[in-house]
Amino acid sequence: MSIKLLEHIRDELISSGAAANTPEFCQAWLGRSEGYIRVLRYNRIEPSVETLTVCAHKLGHYADSLRNSDAQSHQQWVKRFDRLKALCDQAIARQAEAVWREPARMGA
Template sequence: MTETVLRDIYLYLREHELVRNESEFSKNWLGKSDCYMRTLRYKKAEPSIGSFAICAVRLEHTLKQLSSHSVAEDLRRYGELCRNHVTASAPQNLHQLRKSV
């Protein structure tokens, strides 16, 4: 399900010419390899929390540069979605860390 959030962000950025393709999105907006989004689809895997965190930071940075642009509100909203996902996942990740210690 969370892969669809990243997919929506990617499609929005592509529509507004802030990214050219999925490979560029994976590398520049998620901090992952250029095949990251394809791999998620192929393996039916969930994106990492790190990819959401990086995406939130990059959206925030872009928002600062485009604050007067028509996309600003949408970038802010997508950034919040990413941050909310990271925050919601924090207790689960902390529990997993405690189990591994």
């Protein structure tokens, strides 16, 4: 699910002009190598919580930076960034819960 989430965020940021392409998205928005999504797909693994957190934090940072602007276009960016950040936060919460609910960690 989280790979699809990263692809969704990437597509939205590229279509809106906040990222130019996948390599830039991986580097600038995820703090990873330009081929990060490709590596995830190849190895059939999910992105780390750290990666999702970096993305969520950057989305939140830019939303907060634009939040007090009177420009209508800035408010549209705020809505988009807030929505995408919420999706990251939900994915982080799901992964965190999966860890602590793991039977070995629950003492079962």
